[in-house]
């Protein structure tokens with residue numbers, strides 16, 4: 001039997017430490033990553049005019065040899081173009097309304113293990129799976145690695161990916177104290193505390209329900225535990241992924257990977273892995289109580305009491 005390449009998928013809410021975790025995991029010498037795979041098409045094919053895209057190797061996207069090589073390898077085998085619906089976001093058609101409907105159908109069928117052969121757009125579905133499979137395979141080929149790490153986070157992404165049978169999936173389900181997550185969420189999104197907290201609960205429950213139904217192997221990690229003892233949590237993840245548990249470094253900025261985007265953590269100088277606890281001082285008692293009331297069925301996810 002041919003050994004399948006491993007595919008580590010970080011499943012998490014936004015603002016839950018997935019960037020930190022992906023940088024730590026990428027220090028393992030078997031692991032290759034481009035960050036959030038879902039963003040590949042937008043970054044590599046559509047470009048973003050507002051600010052020039054910088055690779056984590058600090059070169060501009062168009063000038064980074066890794067991205068050039070990857071794009072050229074992909075374009076030889078795939079005919080997606082600027083005009084295509086986005087294959088790494090699993091967009092079936094450009095019309096958003098229609099796309100939503102088709103996506104829902106495919107997601108439902110896939111989770112419930114119903115054959116989708118007779119659904120409309122099955123050719124498109126297959127093309128997108130091929131594109132993503134090829135993308136991952138080429139990244140591993142260029143980097144000469146055997147484990148692909150994807151910090152795409154969303155359960156929908158994972159459901160679609162699970163249709164690609166040539167990878168051996170390991171899901172790292174990263175959670176964060178909802179009080180901290182809601183605080184971070186509100187810094188960057190326009191919502192009320194109640195909406196953000198309800199959103200956290202809904203996403204958590206969906207993730208758990210889908211994981212249960214799909215039987216994908218997963219390991220729960222909390223952001224708080226990761227910050228408290230990163231070595232211990234890294235060893236847990238590497239054991240779960242059947243990788244060398246001594247092959248990692250907490251000095252993750254020494255490693256050169258080609259990761260999309262230009263987040264602060266990537267280019268910053270701060271080496272410390274610190275649990276961010278601003279919520280404790282910046283939320284007042286009433287606000288914290290409100291979140292605790294909405295999330296009270298999930299107190300097991302609270303990191304600090």
Ligand SMILES: [Zn+2]
Pocket residue numbers: 055056057058059064065066067257258259
């Ligand atoms: Zn680069």
